[in-house]
Amino acid sequence: xxxxxxxxxxxxxxxxxxxxxxxxxxxxxxxxxxxxxxxxxxxxxxxxxxxxxxxxxxxxxxxxxxxxxxxxxxxxxxxxxxxxxxxxxxxxxxxxxxxxxxxxxxxxxxxxxx
Amino acid sequence: xxxxxxxxxxxxxxxxxxxxxxxxxxxxxxxxxxxxxxxxxxxxxxxxxxxxxxxxxxxxxxxxxxxxxxxxxxxxxxxxxxxxxxxxxxxxxxxxxxxxxxxxxxxxxx
Numbered sequence: 567x568x569x570x571x572x573x574x575x576x577x578x579x580x581x582x583x584x585x586x587x588x589x590x591x592x593x594x595x596x597x598x599x600x601x602x603x604x605x606x607x608x609x610x611x612x613x614x615x616x617x618x619x620x621x622x623x624x625x626x627x628x629x630x631x632x633x634x635x636x637x638x639x640x641x642x643x644x645x646x647x648x649x650x651x652x653x654x655x656x657x658x659x660x661x662x663x664x665x666x667x668x669x670x671x672x673x674x675x676x677x678x679x680x
Numbered sequence: 681x682x683x684x685x686x687x688x689x690x691x692x693x694x695x696x697x698x699x700x701x702x703x704x705x706x707x708x709x710x711x712x713x714x715x716x717x718x719x720x721x722x723x724x725x726x727x728x729x730x731x732x733x734x735x736x737x738x739x740x741x742x743x744x745x746x747x748x749x750x751x752x753x754x755x756x757x758x759x760x761x762x763x764x765x766x767x768x769x770x771x772x773x774x775x776x777x778x779x780x781x782x783x784x785x786x787x788x789x790x
Contacts, residue, residue: 607782608783609768609780621754657723666712666772667777671725673723
């Protein structure tokens, strides 16, 4: 049973470049979450979807961040333009039934903006 | 004030010790409580899930919820080096808002 799959695992890019992170949730899961984790701030919720529709994007830092879920098996998180302060580990998670249910996390994308 | 407070540690214990990890919260509407374990360079994975007050045991792990004190705990008995990880608490309120603690880093020394 495949878990949540994220790509790439590592990304190093220069400030100002566009960054696209990808996530494939567990088949059958109807909720998808994007998080950012740093030492200083811990795990922060950025946005989550239910049945491909964004439900809460209040955690998205600013207009440079955007997320899409074109279908039930794929989501992207895009940063344009990227800045050094965006450096973090970005996690995708999915679950079935809602936020009260345990979430299944991918192994994250380690993003470094130079 | 944060919704969920968790001591970041780090916590270092000898193998075989009993470990106590704790989180406090301010909102009495929290009903669902979880503990996740996160190994280095991996995503968090669910360890324990409890609803409302009381204790839940799973092998060497016990999750405890004290709603009157707004306090949850995770106890690890006979700790092993393989328990070395970061432990995050998570809570969900009746409005489906959810929050994670910042995590406690644990090292079990052989």
